[in-house]
Amino acid sequence: MPPYSLDDFSFDLRRAAPPAELWVRSATGTVTQLANTVCGVGAWFAPPLAAPDSRLTISFEVDGRRVVDAARPGAGDRGLLPACGTWRPDRLVRHGTYHQYADGRLTSLAVESTVVPGAAGYELTLTLTNRSNNTHEVSIQPDLAPTKTHRVPLSEWGWVPPGPGTDDEIPFHHSDLTATLPPHGKITFTLTVGPSGQTPPPDTQTGPLADVLGRLPVLTSDIPGLEQYYRRSLASGLVCFWDHPDFVTQPFIATSGLDGGALCAYAWDTGGYAPNLLSLMLGDSLVDTIESFLDADLTDRYAIAPDGTGLGVAYAYSGWSLVSLARAAAAERPLDPTLVSRLYDVVIALDKRFQPDDQTGVLRDYGDQSNLLEMRSTGWEHVVASPNAERAWALDTLADLSDLSGAALPTTELRDSAQQIRTEVIRQLWDADAGWFRSRYPDGHTELAYSIQAYDVLRAGACPLDVAAALISHLRPGAFLGEYGVSSVSAEDPLHYETADIDWSGAGAYTGEAPQLALTLWEQGEPDRAWDVLRRLLWMGEHYPYFPQDHYSDKPGAPATGRRINIIAGLTGAESLLTGLLGIHPHPDGSLTITPSPVAPGNVRLSNLSYRGHAIEVAIESRRTTITVDGREVAPGQVIPPR
Structure with missing residues (x-):
């Protein structure tokens, strides 16, 4: 049995932060609810098929009286009322209530809907429970919008979700939708939308997804919110996994994909x-x-x-x-x-x-925002500290991989080039007075853009101690740190900080950035600062079933407009906890070192970690850190050789 099942990633919909558009996935398709309904189902995607404007609404007839789903707020509306629900990666369960007393007769129904994506399309199961002593004649009245699918070649599934289609009618199948409901009785109806017909959806608890669940380390903690944050981070990765037979890899790891966009x-x-x-x-x-x-x-x-x-x-x-x-x-x-x-x-x-710059030829000019991370103001462009520093790290790492694999790369040249790059990043771009990096344009114009991307230079190992200390000094409330995360541009930067496009321009950040900053600080030997960054994110585990593309840093939530559905970088939270807080450091030669960082708020335990045949457990407690490998205790920092 895997240590996790999909039930371990269930999420109470009452806790969901807006925007409330929620999607679930199968190995080959996704589907979303209609917001503010108990039974309504919206768009679905199953490459190559797209049905972005598909809409299925449900109404009921009870003893000749029409009961409408999607009841409006306010007194006097007597439709089906949403009550609660549960999200799981592969299904959405919603509950509603209808409780009315009229003409001396009580009608009290509980309605449960379960929508599960299939190979293509979805299956909707409706269960009605009679909570009264009366018998009712009930019928389900579905209305599937007369839309068609859009057949999109796999090569065209890019960042933007496919538009409405004109290709094929959407098949709709259902059982008999009329029944007599006896006192305290129960009746179930099944409706299937999409070309999968009445074939039951695949079992998502077996196959490749079960294999993935079996490899996940289990984290438990008494620190409020930490365990839930870890699980929601893992869920963010699980909803990006596709196991489609026609995709280039099985599984295929999409950047986003739940709403049909960024399935690349x-x-x-x-x-x-x-x-x-x-x-x-x-x-x-x-x-x-x-x-x-x-x-x-x-x-x-x-x-x-x-x-x-x-x-x-x-x-x-x-x-x-x-x-x-x-x-x-x-x-x-x-x-x-x-x-x-x-x-x-x-x-x-x-x-x-990317051409060398015109000073020494060592640093690269990385072009404008289309080639970088799309800050909207002029600033972090052309000859920039990041990703020049990452280029140096990559060359060093290629040399290491060559030595280990026997690839016979020019390793001396690679390491010499890496050192030259690190030297020139500091010599040409570091502004000691500002305590920050400048960016240089081809005509010599320079900018001081206080972007979170500067901390990637620190992580890449290009910063001497004084430069590292200056960069870290900017991590303070009112600058990069907000109560609910980090800002991608310092709020103290009046030229570049903005509040509209938050992922790279301020007032929030791309979802991977804050936990990666915490990880960088753990790697720099700054555990207190690292925890101070990560603790600001724990609210996300309580209010998102999976993490959106970006989120605010000064208030809990994400923007209500734009594509904010899901993101593979949501896994960074779990990565930061495993390799930062717990200090699990895999090395390319197959060895492993573990150097945990105790935290004052409480205890953390990790189990089910398998690495090169070793079974590993880590416990961080207030007075003691315990690391066991194959049942034998080892010291922090001890090299664990590969098997």
């Missing part, structure tokens, strides 16, 4: 935020994921469609992200030297895509 996979956030956790979850299939990116032309693309077709423009972070993913893969299995050589070729080709 970005090299950047696949490899850049939770590579070690993805390695645990995917096992040996992680190598297939890396190869799928290498097969695409990343010198001119940032993502791959579900069939492996390249999408978008060149992304400055793609090379570093792939190397990061490969390093995580190497820690758990030896890499083929051919794979390392291919990775080197792609990184060098991407380097050549």
